[in-house]
Amino acid sequence: MSMCISDETVMAYVDGELGETARAALDAAIATDPELARRVARHRALRGRLHQALDPVMQEPVPERLLAAARSVPMPRGTVVPPRRVPLAGWSWPQWGAMAASLVVGILLAPLLWRQPAAPVGVRNGQLLASGALAHALSEQLANTQPANAPVRMGVSFVSRSGNYCRTFILRDRSALAGVACRELEGWILRAVATASSAETGEYRLAASSLPPGIERTVNDLIDGDPLDADTEVSARASGWQR
Amino acid sequence: MRTQSLNEELVTLLPRLRRFARTLARNVHDADDLVQLTIERALARADQLQRDAPVVNWMFGILRHAWIDELRTRTRNRRVFVSESAVEEVGDPTQSDQAGLLSVQDALAQVPEEQRTAVALVLIEGLSYKEAAHVMDVPIGTLTSRLARGRETLQVLLGES
Numbered sequence: 001m002s003m004c005i006s007d008e009t010v011m012a013y014v015d016g017e018l019g020e021t022a023r024a025a026l027d028a029a030i031a032t033d034p035e036l037a038r039r040v041a042r043h044r045a046l047r048g049r050l051h052q053a054l055d056p057v058m059q060e061p062v063p064e065r066l067l068a069a070a071r072s073v074p075m076p077r078g079t080v081v082p083p084r085r086v087p088l089a090g091w092s093w094p095q096w097g098a099m100a101a102s103l104v105v106g107i108l109l110a111p112l113l114w115r116q117p118a119a120p121v122g123v124r125n126g127q128l129l130a131s132g133a134l135a136h137a138l139s140e141q142l143a144n145t146q147p148a149n150a151p152v153r154m155g156v157s158f159v160s161r162s163g164n165y166c167r168t169f170i171l172r173d174r175s176a177l178a179g180v181a182c183r184e185l186e187g188w189i190l191r192a193v194a195t196a197s198s199a200e201t202g203e204y205r206l207a208a209s210s211l212p213p214g215i216e217r218t219v220n221d222l223i224d225g226d227p228l229d230a231d232t233e234v235s236a237r238a239s240g241w242q243r
Numbered sequence: 244m245r246t247q248s249l250n251e252e253l254v255t256l257l258p259r260l261r262r263f264a265r266t267l268a269r270n271v272h273d274a275d276d277l278v279q280l281t282i283e284r285a286l287a288r289a290d291q292l293q294r295d296a297p298v299v300n301w302m303f304g305i306l307r308h309a310w311i312d313e314l315r316t317r318t319r320n321r322r323v324f325v326s327e328s329a330v331e332e333v334g335d336p337t338q339s340d341q342a343g344l345l346s347v348q349d350a351l352a353q354v355p356e357e358q359r360t361a362v363a364l365v366l367i368e369g370l371s372y373k374e375a376a377h378v379m380d381v382p383i384g385t386l387t388s389r390l391a392r393g394r395e396t397l398q399v400l401l402g403e404s
Contacts, residue, residue, distance in 0.1 A: 007391065008387065008391065011387070011390070011391060011394070012372075012387075015365060015366075015372065016371075017371065017372050042398065043394070046366070046394060046397060046398055046401070047366045049347055049401065050347060050362070050366050050367050050397075051367065052347075053347035053348065054262050054265060054266060054347075054367055055262070057258070057261050057262040057265050058258040058259065058261070058262055059258075060258075060261070062257045062258065062261065063275055065275075065279060066257055066261075066275060066278055066279055066282070067254060067257065069279050069282040069283060070250060070253035070254045070256075070257060070282050071250050071253075071254060072250075072286065073286075155320070156319055156320075211316075211320060213276070216316045216320075219316070220312050220315075220316065227319055
C-alpha cells in the first residue's frame with residue numbers, strides 16, 4: 001500500500017494540504033501500514049526539528065531599534081532612512097534638494113571642501129559635484145586595474161535607470177567618505193555619500209560588504225541591470241562615460 | 244490601511260519576522276537589519292497593502308525581496324572589493340552553545356536559497372502552499388517541488404533519511 005502513495009501526497013498530508021476525503025483515506029492507510037506511518041513520522045520529525053531550532057527566536061527580546069521602526073510614521077517612497085549603526089548614511093538626492101543642502105554639506109563635507117584646491121567635492125548650482133582627485137578617479141580609474149594604494153578606491157560601475165553611468169567610490173583618507181556619483185553634463189554628480197565606517201565602533205555594518213548600507217541601497221535603487229564588467233568599463237571610459 | 248493599525252500590527256509581527264529572517268540570514272545582526280529594512284519598506288508602501296491578504300504574508304514577500312537585494316549586493320561587492328570581503332561571517336557566539344540549533348542552522352545554510360525559503364514559509368511559518376507560492380511569486384507546482392527538494396536535502400544532512 002505504502003509504495004502506491006507518492007512522496008508528494010505524503011508531504012501534502014503532513015502539510016495539511018489534502019482534502020477531507022484523501023486525508024481520511026491516508027489516516028486509514030497509516031493505521032495499517034507501518035512503512036507509510038514511518039514516512040509520515042519522518043516528515044513530522046523534520047518539521048519538529050526546524051521549529052525546535054528556530055522558535056526560540058520568537059522568545060528573544062525584540063531589539064529596540066526594530067520596535068522603533070515598527071512604530072514610526074510611514075515615510076513617502078523615495079525617502080531613505082539613515083541606518084542606525086552608520087552615521088549620515090543613505091542620503092538620497094531628493095533629500096539633498098529638499099533639505100537645506102548647505103547645512104548638511106557643512107556638517108559632512110566641510111573638511112573636504114576646505115582642503116582646496118584639491119578638494120574632492122564642490123558645490124555647483126546646489127548639487128554636489130566631484131572635483132580634484134575624486135573627479136579624476138571617477139573619470140580615469142578602472143576597478144580592475146587600480147593600484148592598491150590609490151587615494152580613491154573605485155567600486156562598481158553601472159548604468160542607472162535614467163541612462164547615466166554611475167560609479168561607487170571610497171576615499172582612502174581619514175574622511176573615509178564613500179558614495180555613488182553619476183556622470184551628467186556638468187560632471188560627476190554625487191547621488192549619495194556616507195562615511196564608510198562607523199565612528200563609534202569602527203566596524204562595517206555587514207561583514208561581507210564594504211560600502212555603507214545607505215550607499216548600497218542607493219545603488220540598488222539606481223541600478224538598471226547588472227554592473228559593468230571589466231571590458232564594458234573600459235569602453236565606458238573610452239566614451240568619456242557618455243551614452 | 245490605517246497607519247496606526249499597521250504600526251500596531253507590525254509590532255506584533257516582529258517576533259515572526261525575526262524568525263523568518265533568521266532562517267534566511269544566519270547572522271543575527273544581518274537578520275535584524277533585514278527586518279528593519281522590511282519594516283521601512285512596508286511603511287513606505289502601506290498604500291499597496293491589500294486588505295484581504297494577511298499582513299504577515301505581505302511582509303514575508305518584502306523581506307524575501309530585501310534578502311535577494313542583499314545577496315546581489317554581496318555578490319557584487321565580493322567581485323569588486325575582493326581584498327576587503329575576505330572577512331567571512333562567523334556564527335553568532337550566543338548560539339553556539341545550543342548544539343541542536345547550530346546543526347539545523349548549518350543544514351539550512353546548505354540548502355539552496357529558493358528551497359530554503361519554501362521550507363521556511365511552509366514548515367516553519369506554517370503558510371499554506373497557496374500562500375507560500377504567492378509570497379514567492381511562483382506557481383504552486385514550483386513551490387511544492389522546491390519544498391520537496393529542500394526537505395530531502397535537510398533530511399539527508401540531519402541524518403533522518
